Amino acid sequence: MNNEIADSVRLALPGEADAIAQIQRRVWLDQLGPELAQPMLDAISQEQATEAWHTAIARPPQARCRVLVAVESDRLTGFATTRPSDDPDADAAGDGLIDEFAIDPAARNRGHGSRMLNAAVDTLRADGFTRATLWIMTTQDDFRSFLTAAGWAPDGGHREIGTDDEAVRIKQIRLHAAIAEE
Numbered sequence: 001m002n003n004e005i006a007d008s009v010r011l012a013l014p015g016e017a018d019a020i021a022q023i024q025r026r027v028w029l030d031q032l033g034p035e036l037a038q039p040m041l042d043a044i045s046q047e048q049a050t051e052a053w054h055t056a057i058a059r060p061p062q063a064r065c066r067v068l069v070a071v072e073s074d075r076l077t078g079f080a081t082t083r084p085s086d087d088p089d090a091d092a093a094g095d096g097l098i099d100e101f102a103i104d105p106a107a108r109n110r111g112h113g114s115r116m117l118n119a120a121v122d123t124l125r126a127d128g129f130t131r132a133t134l135w136i137m138t139t140q141d142d143f144r145s146f147l148t149a150a151g152w153a154p155d156g157g158h159r160e161i162g163t164d165d166e167a168v169r170i171k172q173i174r175l176h177a178a179i180a181e182e
Helices: 016-044 046-058 110-126 141-149
Strands: 008-011 068-074 075-084 095-101 131-137 151-160 169-178
Touching: 008 110, 016 046, 016 068, 016 095, 046 068, 068 095, 068 110, 075 110, 095 110, 110 131, 131 141, 131 151, 141 169
Parallel strands: 095 131
Antiparallel strands: 008 068, 068 075, 075 095, 131 169, 151 169
């Protein structure tokens, strides 16, 4: 009998906050490179990040804010957050946002991203949203290809984010997908 847990996505548990914070730091380093990621990593300690994730899981700011985790056997391989979109042009009732989407670099290309995307969309749909949005860096060509293959498309939204001191600036575009039940 095999006692391994099947690869899956589920709601995060408060005790997993540290593992989520560790994955987030590895993803930032991988996506941004040390030069851009280091100022962000220096701005928040591992302990502060863990506390922030613990709060997001245990006491979310709204009922429709969720933290999901991808699991392989008994270890976390990624996470995503879903919530109502706060974009200025969002439909407050209908637009949900996948705010964070991260797969640990060591766990990529094993189906976790697809499972996570499907679970995040299912979660937004269950929370009553009819459209999902997601911001990605303009340089994330592979991630953009993955999303467009899954039916997502750019909607013309764009922005620039970064650190408060403006040492790090990241250009992003917004993709969207209709998720209403048919």
